[in-house]
Amino acid sequence: MSIKFSANITMMFSELPTLAERYGAAKAAGFKYVESAFPYFEPLESLRDAKEKAGVEQIVINTWPGDLKKGDVGLAALPDRQQEFESKLDLAIKTAKALNCKRIHVMAGMKPDNCNEAEMESTYIKNVTMAAKKFQPEGITCLIEPLNSRITAPRYFLTDVNKGHIQIAQVPDRGEPDRQGEINFPYVFDLLRKLNYDGFVGLEYKPRGNTLDGLKWIKEYGLEV
Structure with a gap:
C-alpha cells in the first residue's frame, strides 16, 4: 500500500x-x-x-484564520468571535468549491489570557456542528486537527483528540x-x-x-x- x-x-x-x-x-x-x-x-x-x-x-484548506498579524489561528472556539466565524464560513465554502476541495479544517483558535475552557469547548462544539451542517450539502467533509502544543501553537485550544x-x-x-x-x-x-x-x-x-x-x-x- x-x-x-x-x-x-x-x-x-x-x-x-x-x-x-x-x-x-x-x-x-x-x-x-x-x-x-x-x-x-x-x-x-x-x-x-x-x-x-x-x-x-x-x-484540504483551513477556515478563515482571523488576523494573522495579531496571532489569530482560527476562530471556532472563541466565544467573542462567533459572528466573525459564522460570517466567514461561506467564504471557506466558496473557496473550497472553486478549488474542487472536499475537506475543510475548522480551526479552533488560541486561548486568550482570560480563558474559560468550558465556554470555549461549548463554542467549539457549536461551531463545528454548524460548519459540518453547512458543508454537508456541498459534499465537503469537516475536519478537526489537534496542533502540537510544544512547538507549533502552545496556546492553541485543540491539542489532544484521537482523530484528526x-x-x-x-x-x-x-x-x-x-x-x-x-x-x-x-x-x-x-x-x-x-x-x-x-x-x-x-x-x-x-x-x-x-x-x-x-x-x-x-x-x-x-x-x-
Missing part, C-alpha cells in the same frame, strides 16, 4: 512568492495532491486556474521528516501501512533549504509521491 503525500504549499516551495506559482512547482516535483492553509489572500481565480493548469488535487487530519514534520525544528530529529518516521510510515490508513498525509514542514533538495527523504525511505 502506498502513502498519499499531500504537499502543503503554504510552507513548501516558499522559494516562490505566491501560492499560485507553487501549484506548478508541486506538480513538477511529482506531487499529485496539495493542501494550503489560508488561500484567502490571493485572487481566487488565479489560484483556481493555477491548480487546474498544474493538474493536482486540492486535498494527519500532517507531519520533524521535531524539534519542524523541518523535513527525515532522520535528523526525534521522530522515527520509517516506523510511522510502516505503521500507517499496517493500519491500512487510506487518508492523506500532509507535509506541513518548513524546508531547511531548497524545497526540491529537501525531498530526498522520500526516496531514502523507499517512498514515492
Whole structure:
C-alpha cells in the first residue's frame, strides 16, 4: 500500500512568492495532491486556474484564520468571535468549491489570557456542528486537527483528540521528516501501512533549504509521491 503525500504549499516551495506559482512547482516535483492553509489572500481565480493548469488535487484548506498579524489561528472556539466565524464560513465554502476541495479544517483558535475552557469547548462544539451542517450539502467533509502544543501553537485550544487530519514534520525544528530529529518516521510510515490508513498525509514542514533538495527523504525511505 502506498502513502498519499499531500504537499502543503503554504510552507513548501516558499522559494516562490505566491501560492499560485507553487501549484506548478508541486506538480513538477511529482506531487499529485496539495493542501494550503489560508488561500484567502490571493485572487481566487488565479489560484483556481493555477491548480487546474498544474493538474493536482486540492486535498484540504483551513477556515478563515482571523488576523494573522495579531496571532489569530482560527476562530471556532472563541466565544467573542462567533459572528466573525459564522460570517466567514461561506467564504471557506466558496473557496473550497472553486478549488474542487472536499475537506475543510475548522480551526479552533488560541486561548486568550482570560480563558474559560468550558465556554470555549461549548463554542467549539457549536461551531463545528454548524460548519459540518453547512458543508454537508456541498459534499465537503469537516475536519478537526489537534496542533502540537510544544512547538507549533502552545496556546492553541485543540491539542489532544484521537482523530484528526494527519500532517507531519520533524521535531524539534519542524523541518523535513527525515532522520535528523526525534521522530522515527520509517516506523510511522510502516505503521500507517499496517493500519491500512487510506487518508492523506500532509507535509506541513518548513524546508531547511531548497524545497526540491529537501525531498530526498522520500526516496531514502523507499517512498514515492
